[in-house]
Amino acid sequence: MTRRRLALTSGLLVCALAGSGTAVAQAPDSPGAGPRHSSDGVRGPIAPDVPAHLRGRSNRSAPSSFEVAPGVTYSSWTQTDARGPVRGHLLTVEYDRRGVRLDYAGPGKVSKTAPVSSMVSDRAVAAVNADFFDIGDTGAPLGLGKDRSRGFLHAPREGWNSAFYVGPGGRPQIGTLPVVARVKQHPRWQLTNVNSPSVPPDGIGVYTPRWGRTSGAAVTDGQTRKVRQVLVRGNRVVDVRRKLSSGERIRGTLLIGRDRGASRLASLRVGDRLAVRWRIPARPRMAITGNRFLVQDGLMSVVDDREMHPRTAVGISRDTREILLLVIDGRQADSRGYTMVELARLMIDLGADEALNLDGGGSSTMVARRPDGKRRVMNTPSDGAPRHVANALEVIAR
Numbered sequence: 001m002t003r004r005r006l007a008l009t010s011g012l013l014v015c016a017l018a019g020s021g022t023a024v025a026q027a028p029d030s031p032g033a034g035p036r037h038s039s040d041g042v043r044g045p046i047a048p049d050v051p052a053h054l055r056g057r058s059n060r061s062a063p064s065s066f067e068v069a070p071g072v073t074y075s076s077w078t079q080t081d082a083r084g085p086v087r088g089h090l091l092t093v094e095y096d097r098r099g100v101r102l103d104y105a106g107p108g109k110v111s112k113t114a115p116v117s118s119m120v121s122d123r124a125v126a127a128v129n130a131d132f133f134d135i136g137d138t139g140a141p142l143g144l145g146k147d148r149s150r151g152f153l154h155a156p157r158e159g160w161n162s163a164f165y166v167g168p169g170g171r172p173q174i175g176t177l178p179v180v181a182r183v184k185q186h187p188r189w190q191l192t193n194v195n196s197p198s199v200p201p202d203g204i205g206v207y208t209p210r211w212g213r214t215s216g217a218a219v220t221d222g223q224t225r226k227v228r229q230v231l232v233r234g235n236r237v238v239d240v241r242r243k244l245s246s247g248e249r250i251r252g253t254l255l256i257g258r259d260r261g262a263s264r265l266a267s268l269r270v271g272d273r274l275a276v277r278w279r280i281p282a283r284p285r286m287a288i289t290g291n292r293f294l295v296q297d298g299l300m301s302v303v304d305d306r307e308m309h310p311r312t313a314v315g316i317s318r319d320t321r322e323i324l325l326l327v328i329d330g331r332q333a334d335s336r337g338y339t340m341v342e343l344a345r346l347m348i349d350l351g352a353d354e355a356l357n358l359d360g361g362g363s364s365t366m367v368a369r370r371p372d373g374k375r376r377v378m379n380t381p382s383d384g385a386p387r388h389v390a391n392a393l394e395v396i397a398r
Contacts, residue, residue: 036291037309037340038361039135039389044307044330047083047339054082066371069125069397071097074368074378078335083308087335089366089379090350091126091325091395095172095316099398102166102323104130104147104286106391109212110154110195113139113388116365117375124375124394126368128312128325130288132160132359133390134197138218140211141390142197143289144177144280152280153210154195155179164314164356164393165287172316172323174354177287181206181278189264194278204261206276207254216246220258228262230255230274237272240265288393290314294344295355302357305341310364310382313343314393315352324350325393327366331382362387 037044058081065075071094078087094100105127107114113133120127131141144155144163155161156179163177181191192203199205199219207214217224224244231239233252244256253276257265268274280287293301294313310330316323326347330337338346340357347355362383369375377386 036304037307039132039359039363040361041135042309042331042361044309044337046306047308050082057081068368068395069100071100072125072395072397074126076378084336085334086338087329087380088346089327089329091128091366091368092320093126093323093325093395094321095323096321097397101148101396102172102286103394103396104145104153104288104391105394106145106147106153110145110210110390111138111140111197111212111215113390115386115388116392117367117377117386119392120367120375120394121396123396123398124367125397126325126366126375127392127394128314128327128358128367129363129365129387129389130290130312130358130391130393132291138197138215139388139390140195140197141289143291144179144287145289145391146280146284146287148286150210152194152278155278155280156193156196157181157191160289160291162291162293162356163284163287163289165282165284168283168285170285174293174314174316174356177280177282177284177289179278179280181276184275184277185273186264190261191276191278192261199256199258199261201258202260204255204257204265206278207250207256209250211250214245214248214250214254216244218246219256220244223258226259226262228257228265230257230265230268232274232276235273235275237268237270237274240268240270288391290356290358292340292357293355294340294357295347295352298348298353300341300344300348302340302344305339308337308339309360310362311338311343311360312358312364312366313347313355314358315347315350315355317351318353320351322351324352324355325366325395326350327364327379329364329380329382331361332380335380358393359389363389365389365392 060079329335
């Protein structure tokens, strides 16, 4: 066990405590990123100011921990500081351990949601919820997703591409993943998203069978005029419509345009050749996104020390060669939640060189296989039960 982990288990580590410190410059939110703290958009309680002489003081319980699988350990603890009680849950994953890997988990179709425990694979020993998602409408994740076996699933071209991913060499990374999407016969056309919950104004979105059934005007923010739908099969246009379909299976590649994007699609005729392509240039083996970098090169990247929420985060410790999956309970009398600054500081104290904020609020869920062999939800979700979410980050171990 590392020195940092020993410090945590002995209760001596001072982490993410109330009212502490000054952070470095804040990474900007992605354009159109939506709710900053959680998909549900609930405003969290404002953290009280703490006098300087009380900062850094806390009472922490002795942690409870067990081995989930060789190379995967679960720990939990409680603490009380000047802002109130907090309950935390941590999974440490040795990413160089033979037979241990991380992957994207989803409910089958991009536009479906499910509890974390029901979407993970049979081989998964642990998981946490991941991307923010369109909770009030399509249910689809806002960002980028790639599965090791199914490949590229969904992504906007830009704007929500802050990702945790495993590179082509097997090294876990946290950074920005751009996406390239184009129409070969019309290189100037901007394809704005693939299997995303919304086609932006003037954009052209791409939808595949992995999305699920067509969603009508839900993917154009309710817009029904100046829209166009084109179905491509075998690199040929097979259908062109002025009205967006709803509830139909997608048999091919569906292009949906708004405003100027619709005008471009209106130039197409049935029988036209049309080759639609998309890719992630970094060629990750798997990838999943959050909304904000918490830690970059060992330095804090957020300054928000106000709203307290349940939190989920993923971090990478290069010194210990571990992936850190963290869930903080919140919106409860016995666990107030964390601010962004507290979350980032805790990730740094745990040894993270890089860390990414994932969906919080009622979405925050951690699942792990207990010593009795059964997978269970380890934290206490603030909704009272595990929320149906868009995807998860799962840990697979032999």
